[in-house]
Amino acid sequence: MLLIHCPYCAMERPEIEFRHAGEAHVARAPDPSQLDDETWAEFLYFRSNPKGVHAERWRHVHGCGRFFNALRDTVSDRLLVTYKAGEVRPELPPQEHSR
Amino acid sequence: MQYSFLNLVRQGLSGHQDWPAQWRSPEPKTAYDVVVVGAGGHGLATAYYLAKEHGITNVAVLEKGWLGGGNTGRNTTIIRSNYLWEESEAIYEHALRLWETLSRELNYNVMYSPRGVMMLAHNVHDVQVFKRHVHANRLAGIDNEWLSPEEAKAFCPPLNISRQLRYPVLGGALQRRGGVARHDAVAWGYARGADRLGVDIIQNCEVTGIRRDINGAVEGVETTRGTIKAKKVGVVAAGHTSVLMAMASLRMPIESFPLQALVSEPIKPVLPCVVMSNSIHAYISQSDKGELVIGAGTDVYTSYSQTGGLHITTHTLEAIAELFPTFRRLRMMRNWGGIVDVTPDRSPIIGTTPVPGLFVNCGWGTGGFKATPGSGHVFAATIARGEPHPIAAPFSLERFVTGRLIDEAAAAAVAH
Ligand SMILES: Cc1cc2nc3c(=O)[nH]c(=O)nc-3n(C[C@H](O)[C@H](O)[C@H](O)COP(=O)(O)OP(=O)(O)OC[C@H]3O[C@@H](n4cnc5c(N)ncnc54)[C@H](O)[C@@H]3O)c2cc1C
């Protein structure tokens, strides 16, 4: 089970308090009716699914209830950093994701 | 060597010391007509049918680890064809019919055992959904029948149908032709069959790049054992599909999740069929060795780690122990994970891609073992002809743009 640091509660809590909410930074277009089908499909269904560092959303459902973002290494499952919704994706020091 | 009673006796006379290897371990050639990436059941079946049905024998199957070491060797082997939508019925039933004669076809005992797959309903929604499945399947000529709780218990005596359960059994849908098969034997049987027809199976050979010519068409692959040329490349890499397609600058509607399973200590025959419950995310059968084979739902986050959280399996075991109180004192022997390639509609993607010469067969997620023969069969035809086999056609990558999804996700939530 992952231990996840909620940036709002400022606490490390067990994974079962959270819900995973998919890839982070996938922005919905302000006016979807203006998009062509490819772009709309890209937003709805296509994901980067990297083997390595993944930016993803979590929601602290059994805590503060808020969404936040995390960087996690999908090979080791190690959480590298969590940050509040709306913040830019943090840069990682180069060695961070090869551990 | 053909496996037969006569050869068994002959080999017995020499103390079983002279059985030939089941496949060669060739050095990769510099070029092939077709390269298949991934020696799981689907990739090996693809190569087998390319050689057998289409006469294309200059084929290599490249595998980064050992053949059958991916999801094929990690799955809980449930086979059934009672899916909801016509497109799914067509492909899973195509596979089921091939299962019925596969041991003979391959001259290899894949231990296909149609012992019945029973899916339990625990609430009104389940009852309505399963009855809808039963009707849809029967219209398509696929066997599926509704059982009352008492009939379910008669079919599977250790089942607890007490009304006091947290999730009481309100009935079940039974597909009698469903069952299980020996996962390793499926990979080995197809590997041996393909090898005998001239296919090179190259293990410990990871594909690290996809080469393209000036027009963007595929011209070969880079591997840890050198460059291998081919005008047609079929990617059949399950959980690693996104990684491979990224080598051709393609993004996929796929996310990779861990899916876990576990087995108990072996006991005498106690469970005569396969029992599944989508609502409580648990399914169980008994292997011929006597181990109870138990599966769960996926973990919640994407991963390539082939492990998962213990709380997921704990949850599953709690459900199993409630449905089958007699199993409560069994010890679990092993627990493992595989990485499954999940699509938004929980249906596979089989066909061509925007890159000429690049084909893909993926997205089988938590439930592709049952499709192995059918998937390989239609994918081989797709690669050979350069256009989708009619059964494969609805499972195109374009469906995510046109919106013509085959939504088994809404139909089943968990689909094994
Ligand atoms: C725990 C678990 C339980 C399951 N239970 C069931 C079930 O009961 N019924 C059912 O129908 N399905 C089930 N499934 C799903 C089923 O296992 C898969 O859908 C199916 O086996 C996929 O077969 P495959 O040949 O496509 O993939 P795999 O067997 O995973 O083969 C893909 C191969 O590609 C190789 N590969 C990856 N990247 C590269 C590369 N770069 N270069 C070379 N090779 C590469 C991998 O090493 C692997 O061997 C289960 C899966 C799991 C994990």
Ligand SMILES: [Zn+2]
């Ligand atoms: Zn919180």
